Amino acid sequence: MEENILSAAGVRQEYRVGGRKKLLKALDGIDLELRKGETLALVGESGSGKSTLAKILVGSLAPTAGEVQIDGAPVVGRRSKLNAQRIQMVFQDPYSSLNPRITIGGMLAEVLRFHRIVPPNEIRAESIRLLNLVGMEEDVLDAYPSQFSGGQRQRLAIARALAPRPEVLVADEPVSALDVSVQATILDLFASLQRELGLSILFIAHNLAVVQHLSQRVAVMYLGRIVAVSTTRELFENPKHPYTRALVDSIPRMSAGSVNDLFEVQGDPPSPIDLPQGCRFAPRCPLATDECRSVDPALLEVAPGRFSACIHTDRLAPYAFAPKAEEAAL
Ligand SMILES: Nc1ncnc2c1ncn2[C@@H]1O[C@H](COP(=O)(O)OP(=O)(O)OP(=O)(O)O)[C@@H](O)[C@H]1O
Ligand SMILES: [Mg+2]
Known part of the structure; x- marks a missing residue:
């Protein structure tokens, strides 16, 4: 039985607009x-709802309802010091997430001091260790954020997130703002941090191609709900939700090798202020029937470890030409 480090149960977030x-x-x-x-x-x-969920998971936003636990203990609504130590966040925009007036050394020292990670005389050595973890050197300690490129800034933001020695990293689209050529190097960094530090990582993306080499499992969100969960491999070979299938089909190299009919999702998603009756994906779904338009499907285990909120999973066949996840381009 695999152990959970972070869990959300019945989490709702509603806004009056x-x-x-x-x-x-x-x-x-x-x-x-x-x-x-x-x-x-x-x-x-x-x-x-990805960012909203991320904020709730790290405890910086209190949900309207539901509970979040880290290692079995509730994450309180307000961001407590203990929470902040155990779970850290990396944001999308490395330009706005680093304070331009503080040197890199100053930034790391501040976090190390706040969480009392090492004694004061070891702060410099610990800062260098953190920089090395993200592929940077001692010589950047006296530099300011403006001296770095987007990819380097994201490395620095990751070093800062690692400073309190967290067990969990929540990364909210950490490569979306970067050049495509830089994205792969940052994804590699996350993979090596997971391996070397044993970190648990929730990696948020709007594009499946970005996460296929990095993640062991994928949860797919649609309009405030999780509609599918599976291993990454199974998701690419045999998607069990029509929306997941459409996401896989939308990766160019995946569809190029496929002999299946392509799933195309029509139009924009409905508004979260005015959700349709029944399945919220039905208005855009090529498989939708009258039942889909009247009954809201629950997220159910459709095969061991695989969850889908769709009543027509039997109409979704595996890819006839199973695309190899490793082959699809970024
Ligand atoms: N403070 C707020 N007040 C009102 N509505 C909000 C607020 N914050 C988020 N929302 C709404 O909640 C929904 C989910 O927003 P959220 O930012 O979590 O989505 P996301 O999946 O992170 O999107 P993106 O990929 O654009 O970052 C959206 O409809 C958004 O407009
Ligand atoms: Mg977001």
Whole structure:
């Protein structure tokens, strides 16, 4: 039995919008488990609620309902010092996430001091160790963030996140703002941190191609719900939810080798203020039937360790030409 380090149960987040007249359901009942030492990808299109969930998981936003636990202990709504030590976040934009007026050495020392990670006389050595972990050298200690490129800044942001020696990293689209050529090097860094430090990582992305080499499992989000969970390999060979299938098909190299009919998702997602009755994916789903338009499907275990919120999983065949996950381009 694999051990969970972080879990969310029944998490909801609602906002009053439009002069408080309407209810926006950003998260509509989320159950999610991150296992010790794994990288779990959380994938979904813009507005599906990924960042909202990330903030709730790290304790910087209190949910409307539901519970989050780290290692069996509740994560309190307000970000406590203990939480901040155990679970750290890396953000999308490395330009705004580093304070431009503080040197890299100053930034790392501040975190090390705050969490009392090492005695004061070891702060410099510990800072160098952190820089080495992210592939940087001692000579950057006296530099300011403006002297670095986007990829280097993201490495520095990761070093800062590692400073409190957290067990869990939540990375919210950490490569989306970077050049494609730099993205792969940062993904490699996450993979080596998972391996070498035994970190548990929740890696958020809106694109499946980004996470296929990095994550062991994938959770797919759609309009405030998790609609599918599986191992990354199974997801690419035999997706069990039509939305997942459409996401795989949208990776160019995957569809090029496929003899299956391509799933194309039509139009934009419905508004989270005005969710459709029944399955929230039905208005865009090529498999939708009348039942889908009236009954909201639960996330059920459809095969060992595989979950899907779709009543038509039997109509989704494995890829006839199973695309090799390793072959699809970024
Ligand atoms: N403070 C807020 N007040 C009102 N609505 C909000 C608030 N924060 C988020 N939302 C809404 O909640 C939904 C989920 O937003 P969220 O930022 O979590 O999505 P996301 O999946 O991270 O999207 P992206 O890929 O664009 O980052 C969206 O409809 C968004 O407009
Ligand atoms: Mg986001």
